[in-house]
Amino acid sequence: MKKSSAVTTPTFLFLCLLLLLPLLARSNDDLIDKICQATPFCDLCEASLRPLSPSPSDPKSLASAMANVVLGNLTDTLGYIQSLIKHTHEPAAERALAQCAELYRPVVKFNIPQAIDAMRRGQFGFATYVLGDAEKQTDSCQKGINSTGANDESAVAITARNKQVKNLCDVAISVLKSLMNGR
Template sequence: MNSMESCRLLLLFVLCFPLLVTSDLLDDVCSSTPFPDFCIATLRPDPRIPYAQGPAFIAVVMLDMVDMNNQQVIANLRKLADQAKDPADQSALIIYASRYGTINNRFLPDARDAFISPTKEGKGAAFPPLVSAAQTVDVCSEGIKQLGPDLSYESDFAFKGTVICAYIARSFRD
């Protein structure tokens, strides 16, 4: 092997090694959650994941994705409320949109702040708001189903994403 080939091989190794380490980290983190396939499939394409420094970073990326998903849910619920003919349905849809807003404006920021804490205990503090977020999504998705609109994918995404983050937060509490 000549020196040019050696340099190429070394460069390839240096460029790919962080990806291999991160891939193992992502697999390890996701395998400790109740939705490992969803976790991996959702996070692996994100361009920030190759730079993940640990489970808390992975959780923050998932929180960003849940936030974006919930913004779409809120927009869909408001649109459906505008189109609703029954005032009770309209009111319920507005309430559900407000609850998703609470998730995005309170629970997710509280969890994100906890995950960026420098201490293990601080990171573990993300657990309660994430449990509240998952419970809120669960209650809302059941109510929305009774009204008829099919937002099951978005609700499922929000539920699984918050539960995955809660499991990551719980790992800092053990």
Template sequence: MKSFIIFLFLVFPVEAFRPTLLLGNLIERTCKQTPFYDLCIWSLKSNPESCNADVKKLAQIMVDSLKTKATDTLDLIDELLEDGLALDPAMRRALTSCAERYNVIIRADVPEITEALKTGNYKFAEKGTNDAAIEANSCEMEFPGKSPLTDMNKVVHDVSVVAASIVKIILNS
């Protein structure tokens, strides 16, 4: 019996029996199937809800992250618009358009994606996450010159793409 236990530890390292490492493996396997591995890993591992998550829950965590990042971006847009004296008309138009786009992400896309994940309509959830990525890119293109939102638009785009990739994993399984 003792030799059997020693054999098990040789064949299966102790780490294999730790649930958190098994979860880490799920997160890592999932994130390897996305185009932004580091962002995916950071987003999922920084959320305590990922501890007991399946792939569907990992997708929802990314959608929640999308909502947070989009809300942060909209808050910055609102601050920039309030500082109207410093803005030329082209910048004001671009920011106003971006505010509309981010409102769509927060008030339409995210709730629709969440509902689609709950009901198992994964194709619709994938479409919604891709739409959010397009909205962020479209915001960036609104600016005639340098955008004050470049970094935030990129993060929203990339988080959306990671969410879409995770939903696609569900679709293909």
């Protein structure tokens, strides 16, 4: 029986894929670099998108991934606010937190999911509007927190979370604008 030194087709394809994989991954990194460079918070954009698996491979999936990051942060912040409400005994702080929860709840449950769905349909203008509205809700929440005059640990934490959500919204809006401008 004669041994064949020829590489089988499946083995050849596997080897080609192994060689191309780093190039494909770099292509996604280049896209993330390009899109994130055009945002107001490049580091935040990259920190939000790079860990995703699978890595977004086109501008539309990058925008959707960024909106999902916004949704995750909003959801987490809403949960944090709700836990603070349960443990707050100061009436003014409780009112401000309840106002924040009321502002965040529809954004988390309806608005951002609608924006993500709109992106899938190519309605980037609507998605941009919704993300801008979410940003305004964080501003309103923060005004309520500031009006209590509280400077305790929970007020500082809410302020940091509101700022993070606002910055993520700015990044997502910037990604969408890049997509609408064909970049």
